[in-house]
Structures are given as structure tokens and as C-alpha cells.
Amino acid sequence: MPRIVVEVMPKPEILDPQGKAIASALPHLGFQDFSAVRQGKRFELSVDGEVTDEALAQARKAAEEMLSNPVIEDVVDVRVEDA
Amino acid sequence: MSTESTTRTAQDQSQDPSNDQSGHTPASAFNIDTVEHAAATPETELPWAELGLKEDEYSRIREILGRRPTAAELAMYSVMWSEHCSYKSSKVHLRQFGDKVTEEMTKDLMVGIGENAGVTNLGDGWAVTFKIESHNHPSYVEPYQGAATGIGGIVRDIISMGARPVAVMDPLRFGDIDHPDTKRVLPGVVSGIGGYGNSLGLPNIGGEVVFDSVYQQNPLVNALAVGVMRHEDIRLANASGVGNKVVLFGARTGGDGIGGASVLASESFDDTKPSKRPAVQVGDPFSEKVLIECCLELFHAELVEGIQDLGAAGISCATSELASNGEGGMHVELTDVLLRDPSLTPGEILMSESQERMMAVVTPANAEAFEKVMAKWGVEYSWLGEVTDTGRLIIEWDGETIVDVTRAPWPTTAPSTSARTTAPPGRTSCRPTPSAPPRRGRTCPPPGSSCARPWLS
Amino acid sequence: MTETPLIGEYSSSPDGTALDGARIGVVTFPGTLDDRDAARAVRLGGGTAVPLWHADDTLSDVDAVVIPGGFSYGDYLRAGAISRFAPLMSRITEAATADSGSPLPVLGICNGFQILTEAHLLPGSMIKNDHLKFRCADQVLRVENTSTAWTSQFTQDELITVPLKNQDGQYVADEDTLTRLEGEGLVAFRYVGSNPNGSRHDIAGVTNARGNVVGLMPHPEHAVEAGYGSDDSTGMRNGTDGLTVFTSIISSLAGSHSEGGAL
Known part of the structure; x- marks a missing residue:
């Protein structure tokens, strides 16, 4: 069944406490190569049958209006994936 | 260590x-x-x-x-x-705290106006410090984070006095209870205060809430933090x-x-x-x-x-x-x-x-x-x-x-400015007059009611 | 900072008994919240609380360890996910799983339980409560295993009331694990009344097979002192059911000490 994947990230200018905590822990566990971490969210919206343009448009709308908080988050990707 | x-x-x-x-x-x-x-x-x-x-x-x-x-x-x-x-516009009102205070009121006061937070003697060498601060506009724009950072701010004031913070409280004012904006703002504010406080181990031990249309688009989100310390730890x-x-x-x-x-x-x-x-x-x-x-x-x-x-x-x-x-x-x-x-x-x-x-x-x-x-x-x-x-x-x-x-x-x-005061349309006083009459069968109690409000903490 | 004076006389164990020698380590991670309460519970139970720092590489000769609740490293990734890699956790894991002698008794409360599951010292894991909300309330538990180091002073199937406060408290494990836990009697505490978070089989706490490692979501350390515990029939906040967890470990240790002395 195909599904629509929506990815939401904290806005670049906004503090990301989750990413910050992970970034500061990584070196202690021996992972030295990463200078920053940002943590976002991935949503998988399943569709019965084919993903129509309308379904994709609805997913985009849902992503902007409900799955993300436009004050602090950006929708960075809405795409179709085969499950 | x-x-x-x-x-x-x-x-x-x-x-x-x-x-x-x-x-x-x-x-x-x-x-x-x-x-x-x-x-x-x-x-x-x-x-x-x-x-x-x-x-x-x-x-x-x-x-x-x-x-x-x-x-x-x-x-x-x-x-x-x-x-x-x-x-600058409210100090004309705030000055009353200085003018109207009596010796009786300040007999246990250890640190007063001008410092990060006030300190009161509890006896037996213990003192309590507390501070209340509003975070109104940020909470209106982004209710959860606005209210959460409001808690963060007053807790840091408590720390800077040398005290260990122990609890928070939240007196709140929102617009009309039926207004969609109240529905948007209230849940975020309540969970922002509780969520941030809880992550610090600070229980929200009380609060109060009034719904009145005068607070439409201008909710009052006050956060209070309490800390305790020994007298000798006051900084x-x-x-x-x-x-x-x-x-x-x-x-x-x-x-x-x-x-x-x-x-x-x-x-x-x-x-x-x-x-x-x-x-x-x-x-x-x-x-x-x-x-x-x-x-x-x-x-x-x-x-x-x-x-x-x-x-x-x-x-x-x-x-x-x-x-x-x-x-x-x-x-x-x-x-x-x-x-x-x-x-x-x-x-x-x-x-x-x-x-x-x-x-x-x-x-x-x-x-x-x-x-x-x-x-x-x-x-x-x-x-x-x-x-x-x-x-x-x-x-x-x-x-x-x-x-x-x-x-x-x-x-x-800063030069003082005097803000003009005007009663809201249809009101004779600038004081908020919660108008929602008690109605039966409401899940949200009208202001002044003594119903339980577990949804607020 | 000076500690609030102890109220009541729980801490006065008779001089010269083995109890005075019990050293219980209390672990602090960045973001730990209940370490002071846990240390206090240890003292009220008659033991000596020894602060342990997550970055330490030594257990400071403690006889047992409590990993208290809180939000270690903010719990932003997963509860307990980063903490399990702390240097001290390696020492705790080694000592708790040592083949020879008596393994180190370890108690994980709330976030401490989550850390123990992430460290694979206990089976299963915790996910968000089924109702997705933070919940803070007194909770009735049934003590189902009284042979562990931390429950020995309870009576079998004793009902106790202690506070529960969490958002990620739903205990989950695969069916094989649940079957094994039930079959081998490794469920230490079970929720009584309504299940507060959707935990499988109403499980509130589990033990390992040897009975030295126990984890539970509710907070026994918050119900150890009359006036500040859970509500009970004698009055508000008077419940001290949680104290038995701490007297259990101290008497378990005293028992193993005196055995050691006899040898």
C-alpha cells in the first residue's frame, strides 16, 4: 500500500533542545564526527489504493495546518513512498 | 565524585x-x-x-x-x-507597594523590592523566596512555549537568590470561555507551565483562572515560583x-x-x-x-x-x-x-x-x-x-x-508614561467583571465557581 | 545546601546493629529529579545514602544502588537511552550481573526503571501512556514477589499505595517475555484497580531472576514519611508504604552481612 511521508523539522533559527542534548552526548559515546544534531518528526499517512493528486494536496494541507506548528516548525518534505 | x-x-x-x-x-x-x-x-x-x-x-x-x-x-x-x-507605565501603580506597606507587613521581610525575588523569614533559620511574573504576549503567540519559558524565567530568579526552587503556581486570565481563541490558547498554556515545571521536578501546586472577554487577545499568563533556603544561603x-x-x-x-x-x-x-x-x-x-x-x-x-x-x-x-x-x-x-x-x-x-x-x-x-x-x-x-x-x-x-x-x-x-485607562465597551469600570453567568451542565465552570478543575493542572 | 530536617524518628536504628553499616548509593544524572528524595528515603529506612555521580568510574564501595526518577539528559531521545552509556552504568551492570559472590542489588524507579531496561538489566520497555497524558496520582499496587532484595519485608500479595507520576509509563514486552515473567514469578509489583497507563498485564514493576535488580514505575521514595506520603486511612499524606522497600534492602544486606560474618 502506498503511503505519503511527511517530514517536519524545527525551524533552523529555533532552539532544538532535543538535538542539542543528543549532540552533546554523542562525543562521550565515541561518536566524534558530528558538529550538530537536529531532531524532527516523520509521519506516514497510509492511503487505500493509489495516491491521487487530491490526497497529496490534502496531506500537504494537513502537514501545514496540523502535523506541524508553523510558529516553530517547517514541513521539509511531503512525498509518496511505496510501503 | x-x-x-x-x-x-x-x-x-x-x-x-x-x-x-x-x-x-x-x-x-x-x-x-x-x-x-x-x-x-x-x-x-x-x-x-x-x-x-x-x-x-x-x-x-x-x-x-x-x-x-x-x-x-x-x-x-x-x-x-x-x-x-x-x-514605565505601570510603575505609577506599582509604587503603591512601597507607599502602602506598614511595618507590620514587613516584619518578616528579609529581602524586598529591587532584588531578583523577595525573601520572607519562615522561622527556625529558614526562609522562603517567591516571585510572580507575567509572560502574556509570548503565551498568546505560542501558548506552550510562551508559558513554559515564563516558568523558566522566574525559576532562574529563584535560583539567583540562592534558593532551591520547590514549586510553581499559575494565576491565569483568558478571554471569553466560548471564544475559539481561548480554546487555542488555554490548553497550551496549562500544559506548558505543567510540562516545564515537571521537567524540573517542580509541582504546580495551585492557581486560579478567570474567563472574561476583556482578556480576548490579551490573556494574562502569570507564573509564580517558590524556593526555600537557609538564612545564611541568601544571595x-x-x-x-x-x-x-x-x-x-x-x-x-x-x-x-x-x-x-x-x-x-x-x-x-x-x-x-x-x-x-x-x-x-x-x-x-x-x-x-x-x-x-x-x-x-x-x-x-x-x-x-x-x-x-x-x-x-x-x-x-x-x-x-x-x-x-x-x-x-x-x-x-x-x-x-x-x-x-x-x-x-x-x-x-x-x-x-x-x-x-x-x-x-x-x-x-x-x-x-x-x-x-x-x-x-x-x-x-x-x-x-x-x-x-x-x-x-x-x-x-x-x-x-x-x-x-x-x-x-x-x-x-526611564521616563514615566501614564497609560490612558478606558472602560471596555458596555462596561462602567476598568475592573474585569466576569460576566458568564453560572450555567448548569457546563464542563468548564464559570469564574468564581468552586468546581474542581483538574484539567488546569 | 542544608537539608530539611527529618520529621519523625524512622532513621534512628539502634546503635551497633548491622543496619548502620548499609551504604546505599543514589545515582545522579544530569536531569535526575528524585535523587534527594531517594537519599532521604534511604536515611529514613536506616541506611547511609552515598551520592554517586553518573560520570564516576567507581561504585564507592556501596552495598546497593538506587537509580531515581527524573529526566536524565532530558529524555529527549528516549527515556534512559543516553544514560545507559554513562561510565557508572557500566560499573553497575558489571556488579549487578557478577557471577561470583552476591550480585549488587539495584533498584530503578521511574526513569531509573527505564534506564535499567535500556541497559538490558531488566526485560521490556516503557512507551507513552495509552491516554498520552502525564498522570500524577496515588496508586494501589500488589506486591507479587517478596523474595527480591527490595521487597523482602512485604507480605505476599500485600496491597500498598504509593504515588505514580509519569507520561511514559506503559510497560510493554513481547509475548514470550511476558509469558516468561509470569511463569517465573518475575512480576514484582502489579497495578490494582484500573490500569493507569495501559501497561501489559498491569505490570508496575519487575525483577530479574536472581532478585537483585528490581524496577518499577511508581515512586516508593515519595511515600516514606507521615505527612508527606500518599493518602491513607489515618489521614492525608500519611501513607508510608514505600518505606518498606528501603527497610527491605537494608535488612537484606544485614542478612547477607551476618551470613558473611558467620563464614
Whole structure:
């Protein structure tokens, strides 16, 4: 069944406490190569049958209006994936 | 605690020289408005109105300085003289706290107006400190984070008094209970206060709420924090002791809370700057909890002369408050500030309201021990400058003086303004009169009702 | 900072008994919240609380360890996910799983339980409560295994009331694990009344097979002192059911000490 994947990230200018905590822990566990971490969210919206343009448009709308908080988050990707 | 592991962490820290790490835009990228330049260019137009200053206030600043302010000084005055910091329109009301107080009322008062929080004697050598502060507009824009950072701010005030925070409370005012905006704002505010407090181990032990249409689009979100301490643990923030060092610690400085101040882009050569500034601040309760323990450890080991929290107006406010509470002046190098956003201009760094930051004054003898405590808790810090005997607050950018003001208490020099009071349409009084009559079968009780409100905590 | 004076006389164990020698380590991570309460519970139970720092590489000769609740490292990634890699956790894991002698008794409460599951010292894991909300309320539990180091002073199937406060408290494990836990009697505490968070089989706490490692979501350390505990029939906040967890470990240790002395 195909599904629509929506990815939401904290806005670049906004503090990301989750990413910050992970970034500061990584070196202690021996992972030295990463200078920053940002943590976002991935949503998988399943569709019965084919993903129509309308379904994709609805997913985009849902992503902007409900799955993300436009004050602090950006929708960075809405795409179709085969499950 | 194992000294071995502490030392190792301290070394890790020292391998990251703060200057290289701070990621500052090189000084050459900015058209730095130095004090010297300001004195030589009296006719330069500054965006004082865009920064919220009135014409008479701008004239007063020129009068105080004897020249036009630099861009950085203008930024500082705009935030220090904002209602948020100076209470210029509400101080006429607040003055009543001084005027109407009796000796009976103050017999247990140990620390009063003018410090970060009040302290009252509890007896048996114990004292309680508490503070209430509003975070109205941020909570209206982004209810969860606005209310959460409101809690963060008052908790840092409690810490800076030397106390361990133990609880929070939340008196709230929202618009009409049926209004969609109330539905949007209330749940976020309530969970923001509870969520941030809980992450610090602080229960929300009470509150009250009134719904009235006069609060439509202007909810009052008050947060109160309580701390307890022994009498001998009471600390006051001041920068006494010439030669003592000034240190900024906690979270890095970002563009938080300066969205409206992007006019300061005029500081910059680059037309594309500033990069986007955050519309709201996001709280990091984990960093705050670490700050609590870290500050209590600093106080306990007597490693700091004073700690000042960074609230509204950030470094502007902290440096001036520390300096004006002490006896001397202060000298600060602003390029030493650790940044989250390297595109920030000096004025923006001074105004930033980034959360979970503290400033301390430390004697040179205690500097190394201070750094060990920072390393233990994994807290970033940078030494910014020192206490001087000049009686002036001097801030430099890469060695060039961009702020040079007397250390007189800034907020109290703000001109008073008297706000016009008008009763809301259809009302005869400016006092809120909750009008929702009790209705049967409502799940949300009308104001004044004694129904249980577990959904509020 | 000075500690609030102890109220009541729970801490006064008779001089010269083996109880005085019990050293219980209390672990602090950045973001730990209940370490002071846990240390206090240890003292009220008659033991000596020894602060342990997550970055330490030594157990400081403690006889047992409590990993208290809170939000270690903010719990932003997963509750307990980063903490399990702390140097001290390696020492705790080694000592708790040592083949020879008596393994180190370890108690994980709330976030401490989550850390123990992430460290694979206990089976299963915790996910968000089924109702997705933070919940703070007194909770009735049934003590189902009284042979562990931390439950020996309870009576079998004793009902106790202690506070529960969490958002990620739903205990989950695969069916094989649940079957094994039930079959081998490794469920230490079970929720009684309504299940507060959707935990599988109403499980509130589990033990390892040897009975030295126990984890539970509710907070026994918050119900150890009359006036500040959970509500009970004698009055508000008077419940001290949680104290038995701490007297259990101290008497378990005293027992193993005296055995050691006899040898």
C-alpha cells in the first residue's frame, strides 16, 4: 500500500533542545564526527489504493495546518513512498 | 565524585577555545558603530521609533550620553526602557507597594523590592523566596512555549537568590470561555507551565483562572515560583570587587526575542542579513534543571560573588543590573559570547532573550574551581570581562568600544508614561467583571465557581 | 545546601546493629529529579545514602544502588537511552550481573526503571501512556514477589499505595517475555484497580531472576514519611508504604552481612 511521508523539522533559527542534548552526548559515546544534531518528526499517512493528486494536496494541507506548528516548525518534505 | 573523570572533562572543554567555537562573524563583516564614530556623526539617523522608543525618550538618551547613542547603545536603551523591563507605565501603580506597606507587613521581610525575588523569614533559620511574573504576549503567540519559558524565567530568579526552587503556581486570565481563541490558547498554556515545571521536578501546586472577554487577545499568563533556603544561603546579585571576572554560562545566545528588532540590520554591511530571527523562544527544561544544580553547587562552594539570571533584555539587563547593584563598573568583550546563530549583530546579542542563561561574578582565585563545576555539569561558559572601578559599563566588540554608559540603574531612569485607562465597551469600570453567568451542565465552570478543575493542572 | 530536617524518628536504628553499616548509593544524572528524595528515603529506612555521580568510574564501595526518577539528559531521545552509556552504568551492570559472590542489588524507579531496561538489566520497555497524558496520582499496587532484595519485608500479595507520576509509563514486552515473567514469578509489583497507563498485564514493576535488580514505575521514595506520603486511612499524606522497600534492602544486606560474618 502506498503511503505519503511527511517530514517536519524545527525551524533552523529555533532552539532544538532535543538535538542539542543528543549532540552533546554523542562525543562521550565515541561518536566524534558530528558538529550538530537536529531532531524532527516523520509521519506516514497510509492511503487505500493509489495516491491521487487530491490526497497529496490534502496531506500537504494537513502537514501545514496540523502535523506541524508553523510558529516553530517547517514541513521539509511531503512525498509518496511505496510501503 | 571522582576527580579523575572531572579533570578529563575539564580538559575536553579546554581543548575547545571558546573564541574559535563561538562562530562569530568576523568583525570586518560588520559596520561597527563605535562610540567614537557616534560622537563624530551626530546627524546619523537611528531607527529609534522602530525599536519602540518615543521621541522624548530618544532625546533623553542623547541628553544622558551627551551624544547620539551607538546602534548597540540604542538597542540596550530600547529594551531597558521597554515596558517589559522598566515598567514605565505601570510603575505609577506599582509604587503603591512601597507607599502602602506598614511595618507590620514587613516584619518578616528579609529581602524586598529591587532584588531578583523577595525573601520572607519562615522561622527556625529558614526562609522562603517567591516571585510572580507575567509572560502574556509570548503565551498568546505560542501558548506552550510562551508559558513554559515564563516558568523558566522566574525559576532562574529563584535560583539567583540562592534558593532551591520547590514549586510553581499559575494565576491565569483568558478571554471569553466560548471564544475559539481561548480554546487555542488555554490548553497550551496549562500544559506548558505543567510540562516545564515537571521537567524540573517542580509541582504546580495551585492557581486560579478567570474567563472574561476583556482578556480576548490579551490573556494574562502569570507564573509564580517558590524556593526555600537557609538564612545564611541568601544571595544578592551584584558586581562588587574590582578585578573580579564576569562569566556567561548556560545555553548559547541565539536570535530569540529580537524578531521585532531586525531594524538593527543597519549595523551590517551585508544586505541579506540578518538571517531569520525566531518568532518565539523555545524552552529547554533539561538545561534549566542542570543550571539549578550547577548554581546551587557554585553557591554552596562559595565560588561566586553573585549570580544574575538573563531574562528580558538578556545581556543588556544582566550586565547593567549586576553593575548597578555593585559599586564599580564593568568591562565586557562581546565577541566572547558563545553564539547559536553566528549572524547576530552586536546589538542583537545585547538584546537576545535566549533562555537558560546565567551571568556570574567570580574572583580570579575561584575561576579554576568555577570551570570545574561547569565541566562537571557539562555547561558551556565564556569569560566576558571584569568588574572595574570606572563607574561605567563599557562593552567592546573586538576591542572597539561600542557601549560606554554610566552604571546608573537604567530601568529606573526611564521616563514615566501614564497609560490612558478606558472602560471596555458596555462596561462602567476598568475592573474585569466576569460576566458568564453560572450555567448548569457546563464542563468548564464559570469564574468564581468552586468546581474542581483538574484539567488546569 | 542544608537539608530539611527529618520529621519523625524512622532513621534512628539502634546503635551497633548491622543496619548502620548499609551504604546505599543514589545515582545522579544530569536531569535526575528524585535523587534527594531517594537519599532521604534511604536515611529514613536506616541506611547511609552515598551520592554517586553518573560520570564516576567507581561504585564507592556501596552495598546497593538506587537509580531515581527524573529526566536524565532530558529524555529527549528516549527515556534512559543516553544514560545507559554513562561510565557508572557500566560499573553497575558489571556488579549487578557478577557471577561470583552476591550480585549488587539495584533498584530503578521511574526513569531509573527505564534506564535499567535500556541497559538490558531488566526485560521490556516503557512507551507513552495509552491516554498520552502525564498522570500524577496515588496508586494501589500488589506486591507479587517478596523474595527480591527490595521487597523482602512485604507480605505476599500485600496491597500498598504509593504515588505514580509519569507520561511514559506503559510497560510493554513481547509475548514470550511476558509469558516468561509470569511463569517465573518475575512480576514484582502489579497495578490494582484500573490500569493507569495501559501497561501489559498491569505490570508496575519487575525483577530479574536472581532478585537483585528490581524496577518499577511508581515512586516508593515519595511515600516514606507521615505527612508527606500518599493518602491513607489515618489521614492525608500519611501513607508510608514505600518505606518498606528501603527497610527491605537494608535488612537484606544485614542478612547477607551476618551470613558473611558467620563464614
